[in-house]
Amino acid sequence: MKQRRLQQHAIAAWRGLAFMFLGIPAMLVGLWFLTVVSMITSFLGVLLFPSATMLLRTQLDAYRDRINRWTDTRIERPYLPEPDEQPGLNGFLKRFVALISDPATWRDYLWVVVDPVVAIFTAALPGLLVLYGLWGYLLAAFAGDVIGDYGGNDWYGYIHVTEGYGRDTGRVMSTLFLATVFVVVGYAIAPKMLNVYGRWGKSILGPTKKSQLALRVQHLTETRSEAVDASAAELRRIERDLHDGAQARLVAMGMSLGAIEHLLDRDPEKARLLLAETRASSAKALHELRDLVRGIHPPVLADRGIGDAVKALALDHPLKVEVSADLPGRPDAPVESAAYFAVSEILTNAAKHSGASRVWIDMRYEDGMLRITVTDDGRGGATLDGGTGLRGIERRIGTFDGVLALSSPVGGPTMVTLELPCALSSPKISPS
Incomplete structure (x- = not known):
């Protein structure tokens, strides 16, 4: 544990230096941006401003990415939504005005x-x-003697390096002590200073209240559109299943009953056979209707909650699935339903694509979040854009401000984590 902690402090120290060196290309981009801004009163400046702004944003995205990965701070992209792309001069001017009036640009x-100054300190x-x-x-070992031999005169902290330095035992020991203090202090404060830098980054590179509101409106617009599309697709699926399944069987049953009515007096034996077939068809129609209802909202989900519903889902799964659920209550029905069908889709993906033999599902409620982690021991290599349906799951839970995180290195394991903000009510148990 102690060795790991020392390693983390060392990594933090060198990552801090990386931020300083990252400032070199950022400064060059900033100089180019300033040059373009100085020409803003000319047509050339207006023409170059969008490309210079996007170049600056690309450079600053690198900062946000590293701050998000290397510190405890999370920074979202703060830029206001750009207007829809339009051809011609009018569209170009609209984009120019949107970029130059965005506070995040400045x-x-x-x-x-x-x-550069903040990073150094x-x-x-x-x-x-x-x-x-x-x-x-190095000074204590040999560099001090070399400097003295060549007539150099230098200081290390409060210690004066002069000719004959290497033969002065007191100065050697003082230099070693002071150097050790610098190294120890540097490693000791590295993580904290890195997090201080992360907070500085969030204060400048993070979204303002105006951009937060605009981004929130954009997100709600997108998720609302996706929710409407998903609902329309679900209604079409239900209509298709009814038309091709239960409705067709009910029509056939009506025709059979009409035939039975005409055969009762003339051929009772044949009427009896048709009655048996009609009864079998009614049983199949009832089974299909139950499956359809279960696909819309499983009764076990409505009665017992998502924990027991996922456990029931695991029992019918071809892989060996272990479920751990620690939920003190139940989320709202829409959130519960979205989480259930997301888990169902992930399990289907695991059975079809992962080559796994076992799956573990962990469900918890922490910090106002319903967290569900699905892990399999398959071959890994899954991506959000691999046609596995994970992007659709992300859009579905995005309607509730949920997020999906995927970790799937080649060779496995694959871990899909869902987080949905929600409040829990008291558990609802159906009467037995």
Whole structure:
């Protein structure tokens, strides 16, 4: 544990230096952006501004990505939605106005101007302290003598490096001590300084209230459209199943009953056979109707909740599925239904594509989130764009502000995590 912690501190120190070096190309992009802005009163400046802005955003996306991966801070893209693409000069001018009036554009420029200084005193500071400590070790070992032999005059902290330095035991020990302090302090403060830098990044690179509202409206518009499309597709499926299944059998039963009515007096034996066939058809129609209802909203889900519904789903699955459910209550019915069918789709994908033999499902409620993790021991290599239906699941739970995370390295295992914000009510148990 201690060794792992030391390793994490060392990684944090070098990641901080990476942020400092990342500022070099960002500064060059910022200079180009400033050059374009200085020409904004000319047609050339207007023409170049969109491309310069997108180049700046691409560079800043690299910062957001690393801050999200390397610190405890999460930064969303803050840019306001751009207008729909339109041909001609009118469309170009609309895009230009949208980009130049977006506050995030100028916050990005503020970042590339100020960040080099901030990075040195936050993220990069631990790495610089470690490097300075290593330089102290070199001075104590041989570099001090070399500097003195060539008539150099240098300082290391409060220690004066002069000729004969290497033969001065007191100065060697003082240098070693001071260098060790720099290294220890650098490693000790690395994670905290990296997180301080992450908070600085969020304050500048994160969305403003205006952009948060605009992005929220855009998200709700997209999810509403997807929900309407999903509902329409579901209604078409139900209509098709009714038309091709139960409705066709009921029509056939009506025709059979008409024939039986005419055969009762003339051929009772044949009427009896038709009655038996009609009864079998009615049983099949009832079975199909029950399957259809189960596909719309399984009775066990309505009666027992998502925990027991997923356990029932696991019992009918061809793979060996283990379910662990720790839910103190029940989500709202729409959230519960979306989560149930998402898990059902993931299990179907596992059976069809993963080559797995076992699946583990873990359901918990933490921090206002319903978290469901589905893990299989298959071959891995799954992607959201691989035609496995995961993108459809992501859109379905996105209607409830849910998110889907996928981890599927080649060779496995595959882990799909669903998170849906919701409140839990008291458990609802149907009367027995």
